[in-house]
Amino acid sequence: MTLLRIEGLSVAYGDHVAVEGLDLELERGRVTAVVGESGSGKSTMAHAVIGLLPGTGRVLGGSIRLDGEELVGLPEKAWRSVRGRRIGFVPQDPGVALDPTKPVGRQVGEVLRVHGLPGGPARVVELLEAAGLPEAGSRAKQYPHELSGGMRQRVLIAMATAARPALLVADEPTSALDVTVQRRILDHLEHLADTTGTAILLVTHDLAVAGDRAHDTVVMSRGRVVESGPTERVLRDPADAYTRQLLADNLSTSRPAPRPPVEDGREVLLEVRELTKVFPVRGSGLRKRHRTAVDSVSFHVRRGETLGVVGESGSGKTTTARLVLGLERATSGSVRLGGTEITTAGRAELRQLHRRVQLVYQNPYASLNPRFTVRQILTEPLRNFGVTDGPTVAHLLDSVALPAGTADRKAGELSGGQRQRVAIARALSLDPELVVCDEPVSALDVTVQAQILDLLVRLQRERGLSYLFISHDLAVVRHVSDRVAVMRRGEVVETGPTEDVFTAARHPYTRSLLDAIPGLTEEEASWT
16 A cells, blocks of 8 residues: 655755656555665655755655645644654764754653653663664663764664654665664664554665665666666666666675785784773763773784774774774773884874874765865865975875866865765875775765775775775675774674685674675675
């Protein structure tokens, strides 16, 4: 039975038409995935369905009917009884979607109170547990900044499903999550569809997720639907050339070519020994509690080598990266970059070390100053270090395959992939020896992911760069890494050459990560 029917929907931002003539039907109890590149219109369509188009966005024409009720033109007062109660929404970025001034449990409870639903602390904990949040009782008392990105996303899913809505719109709900948590979240959404008849509109750039979980798939390009139908038919036998290109670019459905081995005798650039970081955490009364985020971690990175670090959200990957960069002080242990100790370096010495090691952040939308032009972004590191003989802006843009005209544009005028290229160019401006990449492609669609990863590999080959590459996406790590270190609960549980880890994993936790990769065919499963 049809729950949502969209007919002839067109949406514009100013003079730009983002969605044109879109038709779509969702049936109760079924999952429909909408896939496509960044800018294809899939998120715009999702925001139109819940009446939350950003900025100058407006519906030019068409119809959106929920259970027969027209939503286009619905007054804001009427929307209050629709959003949250009849339509749940999981946004992509948990960093901006949660109130930083309230504990997350209170925010979940507010959804129940607003819609007059029974609930209390026990119900809140139940919802958080169902969304896959570990230690839900204690986590409910914490603020968003005290949780990892993946944990915050699970809070959003708990809020979206609290009222058991008839329709759930999920905009990239698992893009920031590791594969095991991703599986639990998708299992939960699938359970909702099966047991309550909830229809799920799943917006995703991950074709493996679509292939694994969706009954139907809609492919969008440049605001239009180019292909739709049962998922198995669309992904196994695509009729449109654009769909075939998406499948070719998807790392989860393609086996990487083996990387040439890095010689064992090559000089070690980064050496980490017995690195430990303990944080104080919120406790009751006068009792102090501590959490060990990184526990006796050891590894090394040779010159010209990529070490991939994988693990679940909260495993200590990002904290380890911050310790390597000197952005956090270690409780104990050693980090040496080319023989220079980082853990005991003073402020002036750390500043000079930052010329040799640079960071590419996860989110290209938040890591660039929106008030600066690209030219100002790229020259700022040179000015800060007083470098007068550094690379020109044109050379930096050319190195990341951006046209020279990009220099006079601001970050807000660029796509996600273009912004990440600018972030990489900025990191290269000081000619570093080591680049720490913290989830550098998790916010990007599959085609742009492939382009950015190819770019990183080319730059490594041309410049002899070393990478510490942090990611929850095992397919990405397999494509770019020479060796892999697997982290769990602050410890490195397995390390070794990439293909050895993927084809003959020794630790049960590593095998559980590999088993959770979505969308594996029988042939691909044999690789692991």
